[in-house]
Amino acid sequence: xxxxxxxxxxxxxxxxxxxxxxxxxxxxxxxxxxxxxxxxxxxxxxxxxxxxxxxxxxxxxxxxxxxxxxxxxxxxxxxxxxxxxxxxxxxxxxxxxxxxxxxxxxxxxxxxxxxxxxxxxxxxxxxxxxxxxxxxxxxxxxxxxxxxxxxxxxxxxxxxxxxxxxxxxxxxxxxxxxxxxxxxxxxxxxxxxxxxxxxxxxxxxxxxxxxxxxxxxxxxxxxxxxxxxxxxxxxxxxxxxxxxxxxxxxxxxxxxxxxxxxxxxxxxxxxxxxxxxxxxxxxxxxxxxxxxxxxxxxxxxxxxxxxxxxxxxxxxxxxxxxxxxxxxxxxxxxxxx
Ligand code: NAD
Ligand code: TYD
Numbered sequence: 001x002x003x004x005x006x007x008x009x010x011x012x013x014x015x016x017x018x019x020x021x022x023x024x025x026x027x028x029x030x031x032x033x034x035x036x037x038x039x040x041x042x043x044x045x046x047x048x049x050x051x052x053x054x055x056x057x058x059x060x061x062x063x064x065x066x067x068x069x070x071x072x073x074x075x076x077x078x079x080x081x082x083x084x085x086x087x088x089x090x091x092x093x094x095x096x097x098x099x100x101x102x103x104x105x106x107x108x109x110x111x112x113x114x115x116x117x118x119x120x121x122x123x124x125x126x127x128x129x130x131x132x133x134x135x136x137x138x139x140x141x142x143x144x145x146x147x148x149x150x151x152x153x154x155x156x157x158x159x160x161x162x163x164x165x166x167x168x169x170x171x172x173x174x175x176x177x178x179x180x181x182x183x184x185x186x187x188x189x190x191x192x193x194x195x196x197x198x199x200x201x202x203x204x205x206x207x208x209x210x211x212x213x214x215x216x217x218x219x220x221x222x223x224x225x226x227x228x229x230x231x232x233x234x235x236x237x238x239x240x241x242x243x244x245x246x247x248x249x250x251x252x253x254x255x256x257x258x259x260x261x262x263x264x265x266x267x268x269x270x271x272x273x274x275x276x277x278x279x280x281x282x283x284x285x286x287x288x289x290x291x292x293x294x295x296x297x298x299x300x301x302x303x304x305x306x307x308x309x310x311x312x313x314x315x316x317x318x319x320x321x322x323x324x325x326x327x328x329x330x331x332x333x334x335x336x337x
Pocket of ligand 2: 191192207208211250274
């Protein structure tokens with residue numbers, strides 16, 4: 001079986017490639033990635049001899065069609081996206097191009113050349129947010145889409161297009177909507193690696209607002225396993241929510257990172273809140289559990305320790321990143337906050 005993994009040089013896509021190589025060594029894997037600021041070929045260096053790597057933009061119809069003609073994929077899993085909410089607030093248009101147009105270009109190629117499954121990697125952020133005083137509420141697959149940021153709006157638009165291609169053209173699609181991931185190879189602009197990197201450098205730890213926002217954290221390998229199960233046993237035309245009932249307040253995560261690294265909480269600095277900041281995300285994962293038997297396997301206490309250890313053991317990976325384009329992003333985003 002030939003699987004195209006778009007965005008495979010990014011955080012979750014690369015972890016998914018490692019997962020496939022370990023669990024399905026017979027699959028042929030083609031990674032299609034534009035290598036934006038968030039994509040790093042060095043992440044895949046240990047497996048480059050076992051996969052095909054194609055540097056291409058998912059919006060580039062000619063290139064996408066060439067890759068389909070040459071590789072004849074059976075399955076495509078679309079991780080390629082602009083993925084950071086703060087960047088989407090700075091520059092929405094790029095998010096619309098990659099996340100919406102790119103998804104449609106990929107699905108057009110699937111229609112033209114045929115595919116057994118097009119899987120769209122979605123996010124729980126399409127459901128908007130939940131109030132802090134209603135811990136009884138969770139996102140189910142039936143929760144209406146109700147987005148807050150340009151990022152989540154572009155992901156919701158992509159999900160709607162995916163369902164439209166299923167209904168209109170009969171494209172065999174599936175969608176997963178996962179909660180916040182953490183683990184190795186996450187770009188240091190996101191909460192957990194940013195706080196680890198800053199704490200190690202004894203820099204301020206910028207917590208937005210009062211740090212009371214809640215996210216439902218899932219170890220990246222558990223997400224990869226869920227997608228693999230959906231590809232194998234999930235029903236075509238269905239949406240599956242993925243989350244592990246692991247809700248944490250941002251401030252508690254940052255304090256935990258300080259404790260694990262032996263750094264003082266005095267590094268924590270409350271900064272201006274994110275515009276339109278979602279309060280709480282929380283997934284109801286009953287559908288994927290009852291239909292596919294999926295359950296998260298990594299407890300947060302273990303996953304966060306493994307993640308911190310990975311960042312300590314792999315400083316050269318992220319230090320190279322934080323020295324490049326990221327410097328000017330960090331200045332823009334945090335200097336006057
Ligand atoms: P990431 O930003 O780490 O990686 C994105 C990858 O896509 C990079 O390798 C980048 O080079 C590539 N890419 C971007 N634009 C491209 C283009 N036009 N053509 C080809 N490649 C392009 O993102 P991530 O955190 O790994 O997220 C992957 C997917 O999972 C995204 O679709 C995201 O919306 C979704 N998701 C992420 C989370 C999370 O917590 N990180 C949670 C739920 C869903
Ligand atoms: P992030 O990792 O950007 O993921 P998302 O916005 O997609 O959930 O942020 C996670 C939470 O952490 C979110 O509530 C915003 C907050 N946050 C901070 O408080 N400070 C930071 O520097 C960053 C990047 C995020």
